[in-house]
Amino acid sequence: MTTFLPDPLAPPLEDRLLDVDPRTRHTGLAREAYDALDVVLDPELDEPVTDLGFVRSLAVAPGSHGSTDVEVHLRLPTSFCSPSFAYLMAGDAQDVLTALEWTGRVVVELDEHHDSAVINAGLASGSGWAGTYAAEEASSLEELRATFRRKAHTAAMERCLTDLLRADDTLTEEALADVVLGDLAAGEHRDALLRRREALGLRTDDEAPVLVDAAGVPHPREQVPMALRRARSTRVSVDGNAHFCRGLLRTRYPGSDADQTRRADGSEPADTTYHAATPTTAQKETQR
Amino acid sequence: MYTKDGESYFIVDAHVALWDARRENQRNVHGEQFIDCFYDYHRNLSPESELWGHEEFLYAGGERLMKDLFTDGYVDHAIFQPAYLGEFYKTGFGQTEEAFALSQAHPDKLTYNHNFDPRNGEAGLDQLRADAERFGLQGVKLYTAEWHGDSRGWSMRDPWTYRYLEVCREVGIKNIHIHKGPTIRPLDRDAFDVADIDSCASDFTDLNFIVEHVGLPRLEDFCWIATQEPNVHGGLAVAMPFIHSRPRYFAQIIGELLYWIGEDRIQFSSDYSIWTPRWLVERFVDFQIPEDMTEYAPLTLAQKKKILGLNAASMYGIEVPEHLRLPEDLADSGETATGPREPAAGDRDSLVGAGR
Numbered sequence: 001m002t003t004f005l006p007d008p009l010a011p012p013l014e015d016r017l018l019d020v021d022p023r024t025r026h027t028g029l030a031r032e033a034y035d036a037l038d039v040v041l042d043p044e045l046d047e048p049v050t051d052l053g054f055v056r057s058l059a060v061a062p063g064s065h066g067s068t069d070v071e072v073h074l075r076l077p078t079s080f081c082s083p084s085f086a087y088l089m090a091g092d093a094q095d096v097l098t099a100l101e102w103t104g105r106v107v108v109e110l111d112e113h114h115d116s117a118v119i120n121a122g123l124a125s126g127s128g129w130a131g132t133y134a135a136e137e138a139s140s141l142e143e144l145r146a147t148f149r150r151k152a153h154t155a156a157m158e159r160c161l162t163d164l165l166r167a168d169d170t171l172t173e174e175a176l177a178d179v180v181l182g183d184l185a186a187g188e189h190r191d192a193l194l195r196r197r198e199a200l201g202l203r204t205d206d207e208a209p210v211l212v213d214a215a216g217v218p219h220p221r222e223q224v225p226m227a228l229r230r231a232r233s234t235r236v237s238v239d240g241n242a243h244f245c246r247g248l249l250r251t252r253y254p255g256s257d258a259d260q261t262r263r264a265d266g267s268e269p270a271d272t273t274y275h276a277a278t279p280t281t282a283q284k285e286t287q288r
Numbered sequence: 289m290y291t292k293d294g295e296s297y298f299i300v301d302a303h304v305a306l307w308d309a310r311r312e313n314q315r316n317v318h319g320e321q322f323i324d325c326f327y328d329y330h331r332n333l334s335p336e337s338e339l340w341g342h343e344e345f346l347y348a349g350g351e352r353l354m355k356d357l358f359t360d361g362y363v364d365h366a367i368f369q370p371a372y373l374g375e376f377y378k379t380g381f382g383q384t385e386e387a388f389a390l391s392q393a394h395p396d397k398l399t400y401n402h403n404f405d406p407r408n409g410e411a412g413l414d415q416l417r418a419d420a421e422r423f424g425l426q427g428v429k430l431y432t433a434e435w436h437g438d439s440r441g442w443s444m445r446d447p448w449t450y451r452y453l454e455v456c457r458e459v460g461i462k463n464i465h466i467h468k469g470p471t472i473r474p475l476d477r478d479a480f481d482v483a484d485i486d487s488c489a490s491d492f493t494d495l496n497f498i499v500e501h502v503g504l505p506r507l508e509d510f511c512w513i514a515t516q517e518p519n520v521h522g523g524l525a526v527a528m529p530f531i532h533s534r535p536r537y538f539a540q541i542i543g544e545l546l547y548w549i550g551e552d553r554i555q556f557s558s559d560y561s562i563w564t565p566r567w568l569v570e571r572f573v574d575f576q577i578p579e580d581m582t583e584y585a586p587l588t589l590a591q592k593k594k595i596l597g598l599n600a601a602s603m604y605g606i607e608v609p610e611h612l613r614l615p616e617d618l619a620d621s622g623e624t625a626t627g628p629r630e631p632a633a634g635d636r637d638s639l640v641g642a643g644r
Contacts, residue, residue, distance in 0.1 A: 044505070077328075078325045078328065079321040079324070079325060080321065080322065080325050080469070080470050081470065082470040082478075082479035082480070083470065083479075084478075084479060085479075114318055114321050144478060147478060148478075151508075162583075226628070229547065229628065230508070230512065232544075232583070233507060233508035233511050233512075233544050233548070234508045236507065236508070236537075236540040236541070236544055237505065237506065237507045237508045239537070240504075240505075240507070240530075240534070240537045240540070240541070241504075241505045243534065243537065244332075244505075244530075244534075247332050247333075247533070248328055248329070248332050250332075251328045251331050251332040252328050266536075266537065268533070268534050268535070268536050268537065270533045270534065
């Protein structure tokens, strides 16, 4: 059994290279399993658990009938992170690993969370979210997921439009009403926006207007500046939360920065990964 | 009072606590997890020179609180905002008797707010009336993620909550401080959702609703609600220390708040003893929106004075010495406005233009 827990004897972080892609520390089937977790997102932060450093360990071992068992431990920035998000990520991780054709027994456990016992028992018995919290009359988590998918789109849209405003002094906010996808410069921000639009089922052709609501409807021209401001507050929130959560994880689990990719949006000099040369979350997403 | 460059500031620390999270008071593992979560916030966001050891963080005590706030911290008046957390701590988290005794010994310096839990039903209503009388309550601190038996949270929209707010009205409690945390009810919702504040703010227009942590991590939802409701305010607990490690994010938080809710509805706090006020006050007075963030207008002196103390002083009727007030022409009429603030903040010219 191979484990990837942080090595307590490792030299202090500053003496290590943060420029190593966390994925490359896994090989063979373990690497395949780790890569599969790239689609498991923290819905609020709009980033994969593999980029956030939430995968604490991943181990593979021979299973029955030629299959391979996988055991994954997840960790979160605080023990009081929201149980709904925690369950969502752990449940998704279990689903994608189970879907791999070579996996046998799949164990996903959430470590050191205030509701670890309940969540882990629910995952192990396959009772699902509603079954796990039956006493609380839980319904589906899909609306929660949809809310944050919309926020992720809003933030991606704002980044693209603010890029345009900063690049062109003559462009007014009202004029953003006329901006279409084809006007956006190629790059990470545009790629990210296209993916978020796809997730919402919105148009992705060059003629599609950029500043739209979650249903793809453009705003009346006079409301464009306000729509941009609202989108900006969403982007500020997503970036701020993402970096705060990443920072808290590093505080709670020393050395976990080695498991985090660099998030360029909202990055500040105090971030240990600020100068790292690892691919950013957005670059990685583009490569996938 | 804090003085720098010939300007003096009246300081109200609108959210402080005197908690006891020592081992002997922890009821279970959650008591340990809860304070460790606070301690990680402290370690993550504090400058190295301001770091506390884990043991001293568990309990500061009244003497140290007085020193940190009033002797060293420039604070003129502080307001206790205690969380009960009876499921995690034997005598609760916030120490009612100790904090109330302190506030009685220093009535010019300390105001004691208490809390209620609408799940206590009829008996809780009577208790609230009794507490209001005993403590002379002007405000309450509500924590919607509080555990209570099998329940893991409640909503400001609950019919029982409304009955408690009606009693608040009746007994003269005007300031409702709300802290959102990771409640797991309703389970399929966003645990930090601030939408329920919209309803109660509309239905109780004669009460002030101060959303602590300015709604973080739901800043955008908070701004949208608060811009429409003149009686919704933002408390800067937990937001303040970003001024050190994430000054650009802090600038964005302040910039967004000033744009959406304006300078009259934002209150400074250290969230003592997660952080101490001294360095936060010093940094905030020195703080300015970074030059390249042209989407936000620069912070004015009047805005800093209002946020650091004048806003909360006005809400709580705290006497401000004449020389620390704003000149008449800078002071507001007492009415708070709704809608985004135009035009200085965030208009298109300031966003794309190079100069100010």
